[in-house]
Amino acid sequence: MPGDLSPRTVLSGVLLAWCVLATGRVFQLTLAKPADPMSELESEFRPMAAYLPPFGEVGYLEAYDGPTEEAVRMHYAAQYALVPRLIVGRAGAEFLIVARGTARGSGDVRLIGFHPVASFSGGHRLYQRDR
């Protein structure tokens, strides 16, 4: 009833209306968010588990051009997918994961002494140390 509307009530009403609009704006922006790449990356790395020992260290070839956010995410995704193995950024282990875009295109000297074992969707490859 308009007669009951004190300034405090009006102020509270304005605050609530602002709150609802702001919550709606957050919802609208969330709808426009692109899909997070982790689901895809995780499913690309998971099949490697069949070729790897159940635990222990597995090498991971760091990005040749340095650690971009994309490269870091890919390394973390490999670790997340292949737990409880430890995916380490060095080539000392028996197996070496070469994620897409990490090796130098025209032959990477870091792969000398390894041979490819399998290729996976997304362009990732698994190498094993030469006997």
Place this chain on the structure above:
Amino acid sequence: MILAVIGLAAPVAAVWLWLESFGITDSRVFRGALAFGCALGLSSVSTMFLVASGIGLRPGAMAADLLLWTALAATALGVRPRRSEHRAPAREPASEPLAPLAWFARGAFLTAAVLALGTVVAEYIAAPHGQWDAWAIWNQKARFLLRDAGAWRSLVEIDWSNPGHPLLLPASVARLWAYAGGEPTLVPAMVSVLFGISNVAVVMAALGWQRPHAWMAGTVALVPGSFVSQAIAQQADIPVAFFILTALVLIQQAAGGQVSVVRRRRLLLLAGLLGGFAAWTKNEGFLLLAVEAALVLWLSVRHRALTAFAWWLLGTMGPLLVIAWFKFSVAPVTPVYLAPGGSLPALVGQLFQLDRHALIGDIVTTRWWLWGGPWATGLLPLTLLAGSAWAFRGVSDARLLLAAVLLMLCGYDAVYLASSLDLAWLVSGTVDRLVAQLWPAIVLAAFCTGPNVRL
């Protein structure tokens, strides 16, 4: 997924019944929230026992786990006072017919809640594995605990996953995954969202459902996108926020003038337990423990009952023992943000460097003003101002909450100053999440227009 829900419901029901037996609270909403938080805390400890002892989270172990919680629930039913013996729940003051504002507040809350739920669902669809830290830290640790009880200690060897962060959340997720018989992303999402919902529910319950400002507080709590998106992020900040809020509400209740000695002891015991669970969730929880200790000590002196402090301390003991085992035996590592960057004189020098204070002030001022996302600009300072206004008017509950928030902020500031990491990077990367941890308590303080209802 249904089995995971059963795995969650069993300890929640057991703790609910025990809380009812001890007459901790008459509010079903508050009891439900407490039961949820305590159940996850306690079951995470039993899960770590299974993992650390090498038994692992196998189906047989999960069946025993279910039996244990069922037995605990049955025992609680046995000792529960009969209905006739049970004292009548304290009723809130009879409410007048709802005024237009009350209707509007309820309608606004329901609309905001539906929109926030929509945000949560949309976030989950876009990122089912959660935000960056969810898969780089929390869910990754949960996978270590679930997949191989023999190799789980390897989780501390991944330097980017904050090896020293405690395991309440990963152990809870691993346990529910074990019930589910797989690793559905819905499990950590469910835990994350339930913590978010519990935060809002506790704020509203503490203010009294019959009062319009409880519904207003709930609406305001849902505004910041930074808070709502954290509630589905599958990270540990919203669980920490929950433990901070509930521990402070319990201390508020214990500080009331009409509280019996026995009830005060029980409330403080539970506050200590929840504070311990905060520290078992994330390192920031240790700050809460320090703040709680100060508040409870003040309370004990005020009521001339030093035993009250002893009861609080007793409550912290269980979680602290588990944390001590984890920190000293499993992951004896200094957190990266505290790693010594120099000598003691250099550290002391850092604490008093004016340019470091100025840098923190600059970043925090800007980020606080913008915190919450689009259209929420200024909400955080406004909410803090509202809480301060009630505190200056002598509302003791608002004073207690703001004192706790202020002490927590001082603690965060001290860690920033002492850190050897790049200060601008550290502050910028953490300030939003740290505010989210305190947001429910800040909202509660802002709407503490008078004494809160007895819960």
